[in-house]
Amino acid sequence: xxxxxxxxxxxxxxxxxxxxxxxxxxxxxxxxxxxxxxxxxxxxxxxxxxxxxxxxxxxxxxxxxxxxxxxxxxxxxxxxxxxxxxxxxxxxxxxxxxx
Numbered sequence: 001x002x003x004x005x006x007x008x009x010x011x012x013x014x015x016x017x018x019x020x021x022x023x024x025x026x027x028x029x030x031x032x033x034x035x036x037x038x039x040x041x042x043x044x045x046x047x048x049x050x051x052x053x054x055x056x057x058x059x060x061x062x063x064x065x066x067x068x069x070x071x072x073x074x075x076x077x078x079x080x081x082x083x084x085x086x087x088x089x090x091x092x093x094x095x096x097x098x099x
Contacts, residue, residue: 026068031093043070
């Protein structure tokens with residue numbers, strides 16, 4: 001029996017029910033984080049972590065995810081792109097009702 005490798009789950013702790021991850025989850029950020037320093041640090045941390053752990057059979061997967069991290073960073077650090085992304089994300093993920 002062949003076991004499939006779930007890089008998001010194994011490497012980034014993102015469970016299958018939250019895949020594919022939005023930019024915030026991919027970088028390990030709170031939803032709609034707005035501090036550019038926090039976003040940049042999270043993207044750098046995630047990229048560095050993947051570069052340090054990936055070798056061998058999953059190099060292509062790690063490169064794909066590194067590209068996703070770079071795209072998430074670019075989007076969230078660009079004010080216009082972030083606003084558009086957040087608007088689309090809010091349409092897909094309405095806020096949970098308060099109790």
